[in-house]
Amino acid sequence: MSYTKEINSVQNPLVKQTLVLLEKSRERKKKGRFVIEGIKELELAIKGNYQLETLFYYPELFSRETVLEHLKTIDSPPELISISKEVFKKLAYREGTGGVLAIGKTKGHSLEQLKLEKKNPLILVAEAPEKPGNIGALLRTADAAGLDAVIIANAKGDLYNPNIIRSSVGCLFTTPIALGTTQEVIEYLNNKDIGIYCAALSASKAYTLVDFKTPTAIVVGTEATGLSEEWLQNSDQNIIIPMQGEIDSMNVSVSAAILIFEAIRQRTP
Numbered sequence: 103m104s105y106t107k108e109i110n111s112v113q114n115p116l117v118k119q120t121l122v123l124l125e126k127s128r129e130r131k132k133k134g135r136f137v138i139e140g141i142k143e144l145e146l147a148i149k150g151n152y153q154l155e156t157l158f159y160y161p162e163l164f165s166r167e168t169v170l171e172h173l174k175t176i177d178s179p180p181e182l183i184s185i186s187k188e189v190f191k192k193l194a195y196r197e198g199t200g201g202v203l204a205i206g207k208t209k210g211h212s213l214e215q216l217k218l219e220k221k222n223p224l225i226l227v228a229e230a231p232e233k234p235g236n237i238g239a240l241l242r243t244a245d246a247a248g249l250d251a252v253i254i255a256n257a258k259g260d261l262y263n264p265n266i267i268r269s270s271v272g273c274l275f276t277t278p279i280a281l282g283t284t285q286e287v288i289e290y291l292n293n294k295d296i297g298i299y300c301a302a303l304s305a306s307k308a309y310t311l312v313d314f315k316t317p318t319a320i321v322v323g324t325e326a327t328g329l330s331e332e333w334l335q336n337s338d339q340n341i342i343i344p345m346q347g348e349i350d351s352m353n354v355s356v357s358a359a360i361l362i363f364e365a366i367r368q369r370t371p
Contacts, residue, residue: 106166109158110186116156117189120205124193127260134208136262138272139193141200144172146272154180156205160190163201180204195264208262213290216251216280223250223296224314224365226358227287227321229329230256237261238269239355245273247362253280253319255287256330288336291319297338300329301357303350306342314365322358325351 109117122129123137130136135155138147141164147154157180159169166184173179185193193203218225226244231237231254244252254261261281267274282290291298296317314320321337323329334340343352343360351357 106182106184108184108186109189112189112192114189116183117185117192120158120193120203123205124195124264127263130208130260130262135205136208136267137193137264138204138206138267139195139199139202139264140268140272141172141202143267143272143275144202144204146275147204147206148172148176150275152209152275153178153207154204155207156181156183158183158185158190158193158203160185160187160201162187163190169202195268211261211279211281213253213280213282213286216253216278216290218250218278218294220250221317222315222369223294223317224362224369225249225251225253225291225296225319226362227253227255227291227319228354228358229254229284229321229323229333230258231324231354232258234259234263234265235269236353236355238266238271238274239353240358241266241270241273241277241279243355243359243362244277245270247359247366249277249362251278251280253282253287253290255282255284257281284330284332288332292336298333298336299361300333300337300340301342301361302329302334302337302340303342304334304340306340308344309341309361309364312339312341314368318365320358320361320365322354322361325354 138144161184226249296319298319300321
């Protein structure tokens with residue numbers, strides 16, 4: 103990495119290709135590439151063993167020496183490209199991004215690839231989440247709680263959407279994540295003898311009265327429609343957070359956090 107390229111024009115083909123990756127899900131899926139923005143996000147991508155192909159840095163915010171320090175643990179370092187202020191402002195979504203962006207390779211997220219390290223796992227399942235901000239918040243909660251995995255059933259969008267990466271603050275890269283249909287996820291959980299606890303309004307028990315000490319999957323749906331009937335039919339126990347006000351639901355990431363940390367509390371000696 104003794105030589106670093108420079109790009110000073112927003113008309114540069116690589117800059118245009120990067121913008122397409124930022125804006126178009128179809129292109130990310132086709133190329134198997136996505137864009138990482140931010141120092142913390144870069145650090146977690148490296149920690150998560152993501153392969154980086156290209157790293158852009160704006161020298162006034164992120165020096166070459168700092169770049170090399172961050173990349174010293176990587177066996178196959180990315181191509182380094184110094185960019186002008188104009189190019190940085192074109193590519194960066196946030197002013198506080200720290201002056202660094204990278205292009206990385208996506209990973210596979212099939213259920214078959216999901217390896218549970220513990221015999222007594224605690225998993226979060228989210229069915230058909232649509233808002234990238236909610237998905238990012240769920241991943242941050244999973245990271246904070248040290249969950250064994252997050253499974254997204256019937257995913258509606260692209261896991262490598264820049265808004266998910268941004269709202270998860272890079273937790274996407276270090277959290278074990280799998281995708282599958284609702285039927286596939288239910289079969290996976292049943293085959294692993296993992297209990298299914300569905301957040302639902304009907305036939306529910308207060309979450310504080312449920313035992314989460316055994317292998318557990320906490321399943322949440324969307325705020326608008328809740329969980330599909332298929333989940334409710336396969337639930338070992340529906341759970342509910344008793345409400346004290348006029349509404350009967352909360353933001354899905356808030357609800358998930360309450361349920362997850364109750365399970366963590368029960369499992370803490």
